[in-house]
Amino acid sequence: MKTKKLINDGGKAVDEMLAGILAAHPRHLDAIPGSPRSIISRDGPRPGKVGLVIGGGSGHEPTFLGFVGKGLADAAAIGNVFASPPPDPILECAKAASGGAGVLFMYGNYAGDVMNFDMAAEMAAMDDIEVRTVLSTDDVASAPRSERHKRRGVAGNFFIFKAAGAACDRMLSFDECERLAKKANDHTFTMGVALSPCSLPQTRRPNFEIGADEMEIGMGIHGEPGVARGPLKSADEVTDEMLDRILEEMTPSRGDRVAVLVNSLGSTPLMELYIMNRRLSQRLADIGVGVHATWVGNYCTSLEMAGASITVHRLDGELQAMLDHPCDCAMFRAG
């Protein structure tokens, strides 16, 4: 039996979604003429500003389009479900976002995205647009600490893109924008847990199997297997397991300040996320770490997957300033 979805034709789901997004957010977003998978901010690119281009596969909404807006990303290239966009729409984004001061490419570290964005960067260079790339690698479950550069980018994009977008909006130099983007990534740690699968609109079949009382710690946002599968535990136990892993990496000291994101992978409701946040905030308070700001909700999803992730973004003066820098994006409030 196929899974149920409110769609028309699975093969057209992404294009129809984009049409619906543009219809919903005309004040914020527009497609680049002739390049329907390239979405640009109505109020972002401008001369002298470093351009910020983000992108990746569909199915993670409001990532990536939610991050397009003044003070955040200038443009996003949108791929098929769970598939990197090809180079062409990325290149169009780069052209549209370029203000002559260089263009940053930022996206999650996946083989497909790296190949397509790199091809686009080569093409942009031929158009005299200098591109630099900062990959997000916040998923601590996806590789050991010694190989941080191999890790996936997941919900932590929220903080990483936010910092970079603020740096660009403040008209900082290309070097500074790149430095802050990398620093934001280095300061961001995410762990996720999945309870049940999603299904692709084209197949409408669950994209992985999991026992009726099991969870998978560290599962990727495309349903890629994680670090361990085991019986479903209580919210507090799951939160502890995720936070412990994050803290082990982050090694915070008393008095440190962080921002946190408790994110639903899709169908896990706010009730459960806030129950997790209760534990998370208690644990952070216990070790003397202050929470500057908290986001709870659907920020980086896997269609209707059940599960959640916790992201901790370690702040210092400049990262806090970037986080607090105003921005105006279509789908949520982020600053």
Added chain:
Amino acid sequence: MKTKKLINDGGKAVDEMLAGILAAHPRHLDAIPGSPRSIISRDGPRPGKVGLVIGGGSGHEPTFLGFVGKGLADAAAIGNVFASPPPDPILECAKAASGGAGVLFMYGNYAGDVMNFDMAAEMAAMDDIEVRTVLSTDDVASAPRSERHKRRGVAGNFFIFKAAGAACDRMLSFDECERLAKKANDHTFTMGVALSPCSLPQTRRPNFEIGADEMEIGMGIHGEPGVARGPLKSADEVTDEMLDRILEEMTPSRGDRVAVLVNSLGSTPLMELYIMNRRLSQRLADIGVGVHATWVGNYCTSLEMAGASITVHRLDGELQAMLDHPCDCAMFRAG
């Protein structure tokens, strides 16, 4: 087999959720001391302002707490999952929200809520707080047009509370606030469709049964049966069916302006909502109705139920002013 949830003890889920909410949104929300199920805006109640108290059962997050904030509701009383709060926490909200100019009670039209809020209103009267009640009845599926007053309140609360909150924030008279609240309700029409059930944290069993290829048009946000059950149709067909029913009630003319909300009942992802919005916006454009603003996402949920609702809020000058009036609430952007 029980459904999977990231919770600790099902009986404590609501209180633990509230603890997590307060921890996440200290700038916006606070509990009333001694009355943990009464949440008040940090920046809302003030002398001379009509107080706005909303509330209802849990499980619909971000309704109701998301609507508490400056320019919106002053306080919300929170019940158990899908259960009206008892009179005591409502009364505490009324006291805290009262600025001496009267207090509006606004909530969805359910027998349980009516009885509890009415009891609280009687108790408030004994404390010399004048209370008036405006019920939301936007669910067109739940009673014929001739019995609009019997209809349920569902996702349309978004626009109805927004208008009332703006009226109160503008320091309008009690009469005016009440009039605008009623008018906003009269101008708001919602239709929903459900694809699969949610489960209560206390039982972790699906709260209704539905065939693997069925949908239910008009299902309530607590899983109450709707107007008809049938085979799942395409997004466009479902959108048409819902919109036709709404338009039949609203009888718009060319040149009319509306605001729309495409809402997930929980696990239906943004991709599907935006696909629906594409059709919705095309249909409205075809009949010459202008869309002033669109919201798409999880605004009034039924835990992890799959399904969606469409709300159309018919604007005129003053309702548009109320909608555009700035507000600042914890969980989403609404103005």
Added chain:
Amino acid sequence: MTTIDTARLAGMFTAIADAISTDKDRLCALDGVIGDADHGIAMELGFSAARDAVTALDAGATEPSTLLNMAAKSFLNAVGASSGPLYATAFMRGAAAVKGKTALDEADAVAMLQAMAKGIQDRGKAEVGEKTMIDAWAPAAEAAGEALAAGKGLAVSLEAAADAARTGAEATKTMIAAKGRASRLGERSLGHMDPGAASAVTVIDAIRKSLAE
């Protein structure tokens, strides 16, 4: 002749709470068909809270009406929902009916039952035939009154009440709901027992068992 003191009334709440706990899943399932699937949860929560509150009282130093008011308040605050105001009003009216007494005789017990039914009706404004708990409570109160008037004694009167409640609850299957959540279903509510009427049978039968020695 039976007299019922405060301790017996406290025991009555334990009996109801136990019976409802056993019945919880069935009540949620019934509510899942025409409502929101939580009726068993609400009733268990309410009667556990009432039981905990009244068993914590010093029965020797407490009047029946105080106990009933305490039960009302704790039920209401634990539950809200529809059942909260309805049962809380029931117990407050029951309390009023026995105000000033230190123990209830048979007539008092039946008067309490009748006051409870009246309280539910006043609070919810439902009439018999609208597919609510009133379809069990109203005939039950009436049957108890008639039996007692016919000189039947408390045990038999409460049996008559329980029987009438059962018949009334059964009859809700043939009704179209006109009050409460299910009232939006129209004909689709036909064929299903009202969960509030079903739980009323459980409550009334537990009252019968615990008061009729």
Added chain:
Amino acid sequence: MTTIDTARLAGMFTAIADAISTDKDRLCALDGVIGDADHGIAMELGFSAARDAVTALDAGATEPSTLLNMAAKSFLNAVGASSGPLYATAFMRGAAAVKGKTALDEADAVAMLQAMAKGIQDRGKAEVGEKTMIDAWAPAAEAAGEALAAGKGLAVSLEAAADAARTGAEATKTMIAAKGRASRLGERSLGHMDPGAASAVTVIDAIRKSLAE
């Protein structure tokens, strides 16, 4: 001796697209185990787009290299993902290898296959043994070259390629992934065939069938 003109190459894309369509569900399922369950979708999308683009060309007025470049571009733009750049690079390199020719002889066909494998390797930087499509493509290209050098003719050479691809794909089951999505699984990728290697077998076998008369 076989010569392959532009029309034959267009036919090759139809053959690959058909074979991949048939295989789609299996490829998605394989990708579901160690990746994101979309490999069959991406491959079908890519090869349908390539087929549509190349069959729309006027074969008589088009050189093989132009057709291959067209296939590359349309595959890439339809797909993105990992398979997009990998197969697009494969076809662009194939195009470069036969640039200027109006038809391919047997050596050209094998050179094209080898250039494709090299293109995939240059683009993805994967080595044999890292559990990717390279584990099918690299031995296939090598086997075809060896067979042709040994004077075996195109049909046998392509058979050797298909056999080597099959063996290589089979071997991915015993590998721990070091490239692509599955590289984060560590030991958990053991025991499962790489979806890209599996689809490479299908592609290479379809090439064999359509080019070896």
